[in-house]
Every structure is written in structure tokens, then in C-alpha cells.
Amino acid sequence: MATDKELNDFLENVERRAFKQAVYAVRKDESALDIVQDAMIKLAEKYGDKPAAELPMLFQRILQTTILDYFRREKVRNTWVSLFSGFSRNDGDDDEFDILSTYEAESGSAASESTADQLERAQTLRLIDEEVQKLPTRQREAFLMRYWQDMDVAETAEAMGCSEGSVKTHCSRATHALADALRAKGIKL
Amino acid sequence: MNTDDINLAYKIRHALNEQLDTLPASTTDRLAAARAAAMARKKPEAPKTIWRKLGSVFSGPAMSRLAVAVPLLALVIGMGGVYQHEQQQQIAELAELDAAVLSDELPLTAYLDPGFNAYLESQQRSQ
Numbered sequence: 001m002a003t004d005k006e007l008n009d010f011l012e013n014v015e016r017r018a019f020k021q022a023v024y025a026v027r028k029d030e031s032a033l034d035i036v037q038d039a040m041i042k043l044a045e046k047y048g049d050k051p052a053a054e055l056p057m058l059f060q061r062i063l064q065t066t067i068l069d070y071f072r073r074e075k076v077r078n079t080w081v082s083l084f085s086g087f088s089r090n091d092g093d094d095d096e097f098d099i100l101s102t103y104e105a106e107s108g109s110a111a112s113e114s115t116a117d118q119l120e121r122a123q124t125l126r127l128i129d130e131e132v133q134k135l136p137t138r139q140r141e142a143f144l145m146r147y148w149q150d151m152d153v154a155e156t157a158e159a160m161g162c163s164e165g166s167v168k169t170h171c172s173r174a175t176h177a178l179a180d181a182l183r184a185k186g187i188k189l
Numbered sequence: 190m191n192t193d194d195i196n197l198a199y200k201i202r203h204a205l206n207e208q209l210d211t212l213p214a215s216t217t218d219r220l221a222a223a224r225a226a227a228m229a230r231k232k233p234e235a236p237k238t239i240w241r242k243l244g245s246v247f248s249g250p251a252m253s254r255l256a257v258a259v260p261l262l263a264l265v266i267g268m269g270g271v272y273q274h275e276q277q278q279q280i281a282e283l284a285e286l287d288a289a290v291l292s293d294e295l296p297l298t299a300y301l302d303p304g305f306n307a308y309l310e311s312q313q314r315s316q
Contacts, residue, residue, distance in 0.1 A: 004228065004231065007228065007231060008224065008228055011224045011227060011228070012224060015220040015221075015223070015224060016209045016212055016217070016220065017205075017209065019212070019216065019220060020205070020208070020209065029216065033216065033219050033220070033223070036220065036223060037219075037223035037226065037227070040223050040224060040226070040227035041223075041226060041227045041230055043227065044227040044228060044230050044231040044232065045227075045230050045231070045232055046232065047232070048231035048232035048233075049232045049233075122211075124204070125204050125207055125208050125211075128201055128204045128205070129204075129205070129208055132201070132205065143198070146198075147198045147199065147201070147202045148202050148205055148206075168190075171190065171198075172190050172194065175190060175194045175195075175197055175198050176194070178197070178201060179194070179197050
């Protein structure tokens, strides 16, 4: 079982990356902070007695579920808002709920921050950040878990609820998409 | 993924990590507060009793099925044992009765003889 120190160290190590992951998904800094806080509390409350080695996979699963819950709540809220605002709404797109088409970058958030007048390095980092954010959700999740959170293929597959083959495919597609996008913008890493 | 792809993935990881250092202080403070809140609500470690140890042995889908099957099997075996024991007791009692009757000096037909019964009654009366 993870000791208090192990859990604290794990959360400290993962919190900023988890925040960025949430920002990539929801595109709102405030909402992302709430999501990370919820995920941390859920992990500590429900799985605080699990071995330290299981924490990364469990935390990623909780984080992804919390992000999904956020989108579900937002969808319900948006439905009521649109009903009461009197605007007609196309119900045909209910089956295909597209996160990217629903959410716009919040002004002042990391996603929409303009750094055109900053140093070239900062601009490159921002462009990479944007390209990662543009990836399809599943590809981004797989890529970030594998290469940013240091999870192996099996752990990533378990956290995402898919097969190991799917994880490899998502990672490969994400890497190629990023390579193409960065090349198109003249960025060489 | 080939080596170039993996190299690119790790370069992107490096770039993403660099960005983490530029997070505003308000965000890192809020994350630290969230961590403290989570730690305050950490699930406490329950003392490990013998039952909890047994429970942890029987955790997992296959083991939990076994945890149901083993006591059920023990119950069936126990009930079979009790039934066998009762049968043996009954047989032993009957055998004892048969042996007593067969080893008696008085033949069984004597009890059916009315003259013998009359003799027994007269003997009881005289006593």
C-alpha cells in the first residue's frame, strides 16, 4: 500500500502534467484545475490504500473519467441553456458529440494565449502545444500517457479501456500527425 | 513506430515538459492546494485482521468464485457425512436387536403360544 509520502510524491510529480492534459481536453484552465482536483481527491479517497505502482494507471483512469463526466455535465447544461435561450437546436448531432466543435478556447487561458511577440523557442513550444491539442482525443490520450506520463503499453491500454494494439495504433498516428503538422509549419525538432 | 518516430515523440515530450515550468504561480498554487485537499482525504489504512488477509487471498474474479464454491462443497460433503453416519447407526441398532433376539434361549414362536402366555401371566400373579 502507498504511504502518505508516496502518494504525495506521486501527486506532486503528476499534477502539472495532469493539468495540461485536462486543458488539452476541455480548453479551459479553471475547469481543468477543478478536474485535476476532483481526480486527485477520488484517487486518495478510493485508492489511497493501493500499492504505489498501481497509482499512475488508476490516476489516469480517474482523470479520463472525470474529463468525460465534465463533458456530460456540460452537454446537459448546454441543452438547457439552448432550450431556455429560445434558439433552435439541431438534434441530429446528438449521436456524434464532438468535443472540439463544442468548446472554444477561453480568453486568457493557456490555449488561446498569444505569444507571437515572445522568443522563438517559446513560440515553438506554443506551436507544439497547439498541435498536441489539435490531435483527436484518443490519439492525444494515448500519446500523452505513453510518452509523457511514462506508462507502458499495457498500462495505457488498461487506463483507456482498449487493446494494446489500439494504443500502438493511436500512438503511431499521433506521432505522424504531429510530425506532419510541425513540418508544415517549418518547425524542426 | 520506427526510431525516428520515437525520437520525435521524446523531443515533443521534452518540449511539453519545458512548458510545465512556465505555468503561472496561481495555477501551481491551486494544484498544490488540490493535492493537500486530496491528502487530507486519503483512505486510511485498515488494520489487517486474519479475515482481511483471507479476503485479500480470495480477491479477484476467479478467486471470488472459488470463495463461493469451496464453502458450498464443504457443506455438501458435510451433509453426506452426516447421512452416512445416521445410516450406520440405524444398521448397528437393527443388528444389535437381531442378535439379541437370535441369541435368546426362548424361541420366537414361544411368544405366539397362548398356553405359554397364560403360564407367564400366572407366574406374574403368583409373584
